[in-house]
Amino acid sequence: MAKGAFITFEGPEKSGKSTQARLLSRYLVNRGYKTIFVREPGSTKLGEKIRKLLLDKKNTEMSTLTEMLLYMAARAQIIDEVIRPALEKGYIVLCDRFLDSTIAYQGFGCGLDIRAIKDIGRTVAGSVRPELTLLLDFWKSADHLRNHKRPDRIEMRSEVFHRKVKEGYFKLAKQEPRRIKIIKVEKDLNETQDKIRKAVDRCLSKMSSARKARVRF
Numbered sequence: 323m324a325k326g327a328f329i330t331f332e333g334p335e336k337s338g339k340s341t342q343a344r345l346l347s348r349y350l351v352n353r354g355y356k357t358i359f360v361r362e363p364g365s366t367k368l369g370e371k372i373r374k375l376l377l378d379k380k381n382t383e384m385s386t387l388t389e390m391l392l393y394m395a396a397r398a399q400i401i402d403e404v405i406r407p408a409l410e411k412g413y414i415v416l417c418d419r420f421l422d423s424t425i426a427y428q429g430f431g432c433g434l435d436i437r438a439i440k441d442i443g444r445t446v447a448g449s450v451r452p453e454l455t456l457l458l459d460f461w462k463s464a465d466h467l468r469n470h471k472r473p474d475r476i477e478m479r480s481e482v483f484h485r486k487v488k489e490g491y492f493k494l495a496k497q498e499p500r501r502i503k504i505i506k507v508e509k510d511l512n513e514t515q516d517k518i519r520k521a522v523d524r525c526l527s528k529m530s531s532a533r534k535a536r537v538r539f
């Protein structure tokens with residue numbers, strides 16, 4: 323692969339994104355692809371510090387605009403430090419959450435202007451755009467999220483907030499059906515993984531054909 327591929331995982335908290343991303347990473351490595359797995363916010367020294375600020379329940383005074391900009395700041399850092407260099411070296415980058423999360427949570431969920439989020443997102447991400455986004459369809463109630471061991475600042479939010487996030491994700495998937503594939507989560511981890519692998523295999527094979535065609539041209 324001359325250039326890598328950028329694949330993102332989206333969906334609600336505790337839907338199994340990182341579990342599925344890890345299984346996919348192993349599958350891709352076994353097939354000979356150079357693969358890395360990162361998460362947002364985080365996966366850089368600065369990003370992990372920003373993550374702590376964002377998820378700390380004690381930060382009750384944080385405004386929604388500050389929240390959105392902090393997610394974007396962590397994103398700017400991971401793109402420059404990790405994602406772009408890896409893509410340039412031909413890696414497949416698997417990322418647990420990306421810009422769609424900010425549109426769903428801070429846009430649809432918190433009510434910030436979605437066009438403004440997309441504009442900032444374009445500045446932050448530049449040409450780094452996911453080839454494929456896997457939206458895990460597995461929604462838990464706000465009560466469930468609030469009542470697990472250590473709920474964070476976002477998980478503490480209301481049922482209404484989480485419903486808006488969910489509706490937002492489905493709107494995004496409707497707007498971009500080629501990029502965003504909805505993956506219904508099954509009880510059996512491997513069944514969900516099979517669906518993910520099929521979607522990823524299709525995407526990689528399309529990318530490879532497109533590249534071969536460009537080389538011939």
Ligand code: T5A
Pocket residue numbers: 334335336337338339340341342361362363377393418419420421423424425427428476477507508509510511514
């Ligand atoms: N956020 C993030 C924004 O508001 N705006 C943004 O721009 C961005 C980037 C991040 C929070 O920030 C918000 C969204 C989030 O609220 P986080 O802790 O990283 O916080 O939250 P998540 O990304 O949601 O990650 P989680 O770790 O909470 O959930 P995952 O990754 O979806 O789930 P996973 O794989 O850790 O699995 C959860 C548990 O379920 C089990 C696993 O073993 C694990 O214990 N599990 C299964 N159990 C049964 N059957 C299955 N099929 C299972 N799959 C997994």
